[in-house]
Amino acid sequence: MKTAAQCGLVACPACGTITRLSVERLGLPPKCQLCFARLHSRKPMSIQKSWAWLTAGVLAYIPANVYPIMHTTVFGNSEPNTIIGGFFVLWEMKSYPIALVVFAASVVVPVLKFIAVSYLLISIQGNFQHDRYDRTRLFRMTEFIGRWSMIDVFVVAILAALVQIGSVAQIDPGLGATAFGATVIFTMMSALSLDSRLLWDGYDSSATNDESSAT
Amino acid sequence: MVADRHTANEGHRVEDRRIVETVLSSLVACHECDLLHEKIEIDIGAEARCIRCNASLYTNKQNSIDRALAVGLAALIMFVVANAFPFLQITVSGNSQSMSIISAVYALSNEGLWLLAIVCFGFILLFPLIRMAGLLYILVPLRFHMRLPCIELVFRGIVFLSPWSMMEIYLFGAIVALVKLAAMANIELGYSFWAFALLNILTVASLQMIDNHSLWEFISEARDQEDLHSGDVS
Structure with missing residues (x-):
């Protein structure tokens, strides 16, 4: 059980081809010989970048909730809608499944993502030895589910495009939608810059001592 | 690919490099935990997974x-x-x-x-x-x-x-x-x-x-x- 890094090898992130990290090429950023993608044994500044994007995401989530994501105007009466408000409207309409989907996408997923990525980053920095497999699964889930939060922004955009019926009803997007979109993009960037291989670094030395000392 | 572009006196080095390339092309590293695996033949429709973190390594799709x-x-x-x-x-x-x-x-x-x-x-x-x-x-x-x-x-x-x-x-x-x-x-x-x-x-x-x-x-x-x-x- 050896990792590519321990053997002085690096796998191309795009095509998977394995290359030797030779001494003469250590100076300049090495590129994959087949598809010319940049090669990094571990993504550079992974932890710092991930924390930075995550912080930006948390900060953007505040205006996303404070400002209305859309304005509904029915017969001249204009009313701002916040993210949470949209959920309550659906709940009162008794469309519970959709209300839950909206609640999950706009509140549960972003908040859980903040917590999950923070936990993963802390666990790497604190060199946690336990539950590496579960943490990898958590990372995979975060990566997979994060983009689905964008559904809220699309709903607002579709409603704004569709409900433009002169004096009867009109829906306009609000500043909160931009802030929420920023939250989604920033947290996606945070997960993308987090290198999951860091979760496993330092694993072999503790578990399979005899094998790693053989070479 | 490499061999015919090089001159004869470089031939020996190129041979070495070819061997290394062949060995490297038989390996695959897990993109999620970096563990090295030797590539093996798998059935069509099957999927090879990392033995450590269970990430998908490669699949054998019907290459059509x-x-x-x-x-x-x-x-x-x-x-x-x-x-x-x-x-x-x-x-x-x-x-x-x-x-x-x-x-x-x-x-x-x-x-x-x-x-x-x-x-x-x-x-x-x-x-x-x-x-x-x-x-x-x-x-x-x-x-x-x-x-x-x-x-x-x-x-x-x-x-x-x-x-x-x-x-x-x-x-x-x-x-x-x-x-x-x-x-x-x-x-x-x-x-x-x-x-x-x-x-x-x-x-x-x-x-x-x-x-x-x-x-x-x-x-x-x-x-x-x-x-x-x-x-x-x-």
Whole structure:
């Protein structure tokens, strides 16, 4: 059980081809010989970048909730809608499944993502030895589910495009939608810059001592 | 590939390098935990997983360019259809209003949300289109044993854009919007809605047939054959 890094090898992130990290090429950023993608044994500044994007995401989530994501105007009466408000409207309409989907996408997923990525980053920095497999699964889930939060922004955009019926009803997007979109993009960037291989670094030395000392 | 470009006195070094390359090409590193594995033959339709973190290492898809091409072309046609017809139509007390897919982007920019409009344009239309066109750019020439320039760049572009292509999320967004409006208005689904739904199914199907790694396999197989040919000539 050896990792590519321990053997002085690096796998191309795009095509998977394995290359030797030779001494003469250590100076300049090495590129994959087949598809010319940049090669990094571990993504550079992974932890710092991930924390930075995550912080930006948390900060953007505040205006996303404070400002209305859309304005509904029915017969001249204009009313701002916040993210949470949209959920309550659906709940009162008794469309519970959709209300839950909206609640999950706009509140549960972003908040859980903040917590999950923070936990993963802390666990790497604190060199946690336990539950590496579960943490990898958590990372995979975060990566997979994060983009689905964008559904809220699309709903607002579709409603704004569709409900433009002169004096009867009109829906306009609000500043909160931009802030929420920023939250989604920033947290996606945070997960993308987090290198999951860091979760496993330092694993072999503790578990399979005899094998790693053989070479 | 390397051997015939080098002079005779470099021949010995090249031999060494070839051996190393052969050994390296029999290895695969898990992209999630970096563990090295030796590649083994697996059955068609099977998937090799990392023994440590269970991430998918590689699959053995039936390497059929024809099937991938068929789905890719169908998806592109559906993309055109989905953007040529109305997406949804709403009728409230005699007044009706219809939208196409791109109207959502206009609605955002009309209210001055420029940044969000541009980003949504990328997520819904531009990135999926680049991905589909890029796939055909790679597959069509391969089918006819030709090669167009910058295939590597196109391949990396496809890999890089995959998480940012959000057509399926837009489709679900449309369904949520439908439910929100169903109580107070009469809504009709346009041709484009069905074309868009079909497009999403085709996209899922094409991802089943050719994920990023098997796409690279297509490219490198074609390249190896090309090298064999050029080796025969010289």
